[in-house]
Amino acid sequence: MAVPCLVALTKLIERQTTRDTMKAAELFDLSGHVAVVTGAASGLGLAIAQVIAANGGRVAMLDIDEGKLKQAAAAIDEAGGAVETFCVDITEAGKVEAVVDAYVERYGRLDCVFANAGASGGPGYGKPEGELKAASMELWDACLRVNLDGAFPGFTSVQLYHRDPYRHRWRRLAWSR
Numbered sequence: 001m002a003v004p005c006l007v008a009l010t011k012l013i014e015r016q017t018t019r020d021t022m023k024a025a026e027l028f029d030l031s032g033h034v035a036v037v038t039g040a041a042s043g044l045g046l047a048i049a050q051v052i053a054a055n056g057g058r059v060a061m062l063d064i065d066e067g068k069l070k071q072a073a074a075a076i077d078e079a080g081g082a083v084e085t086f087c088v089d090i091t092e093a094g095k096v097e098a099v100v101d102a103y104v105e106r107y108g109r110l111d112c113v114f115a116n117a118g119a120s121g122g123p124g125y126g127k128p129e130g131e132l133k134a135a136s137m138e139l140w141d142a143c144l145r146v147n148l149d150g151a152f153p154g155f156t157s158v159q160l161y162h163r164d165p166y167r168h169r170w171r172r173l174a175w176s177r
Contacts, residue, residue, distance in 0.1 A: 030057035034107045036100055037061055038090055038150070039117030041068035048114050053081025060103045062088045062096065063117070090117050090150035097153055119146040 035052050039045035040061035049059045053076045063069040066087040073085045084103075088095045104110045119142060 028055045030055040030111075033057040033111040034103065034109050035059050035112035035114065036103060036110065037114045037116060038088075038096070039063060040085075041065045041072050043116075045114065045116035046072050048116065049083065050076055050079075050081070052112070053083055054079065057111075058082040058084075058107060060084050060086060060099060062086045062090070062099060064089050090153065091145040093153070095153070115151040117146060117150050119143050 030052055033052070033056070035049075035057050037045050037049045037052070037059055040049045040059070041063035042065075045061075045063070049061050049072070052059050059076075059082065061069060061073055061083055063085075064087065066085075069085045069087060073083045076083045086099045088099055090096055100110065100113070
């Protein structure tokens with residue numbers, strides 16, 4: 001399943017290419033690249049993992065929902081993508097770092113971390129439980145642990161490879177919130 005904005009961008013680039021410019025297939029070629037995506041079982045995280053894998057990259061998919069994670073990875077794998085899943089609670093200290101370290105050790109590089117995992121403060125808009133009067137400090141703290149603190153371990157573990165140019169390199173770091 002292609003992401004609509006990527007499809008539109010690809011078509012636009014292909015229309016504007018000439019003999020002397022880069023083709024869209026070359027521009028989006030991620031062969032040999034290694035990425036880590038948190039919140040990869042659904043939504044934007046899944047879409048990013050799909051795009052990276054569809055364009056030749058290898059993806060470590062991290063999420064707390066093991067069932068959805070396995071299902072999403074199976075679909076990407078069936079389409080020919082290279083993915084591995086890691087059921088991780090990003091709020092638990094050391095878990096993300098351990099996965100990133102193991103993944104980099106296995107593949108010798110890390111090109112992208114997409115820190116996308118997120119949580120909402122209630123069941124959703126339009127429901128009484130999602131209204132402000134139903135909010136509590138516990139919900140607030142849980143959201144902050146995932147949405148803010150959860151991105152930090154991914155960034156700090158990647159920093160290790162950024163500072164040691166002889167060991168590994170990383171190139172891209174994204175945080176969606």
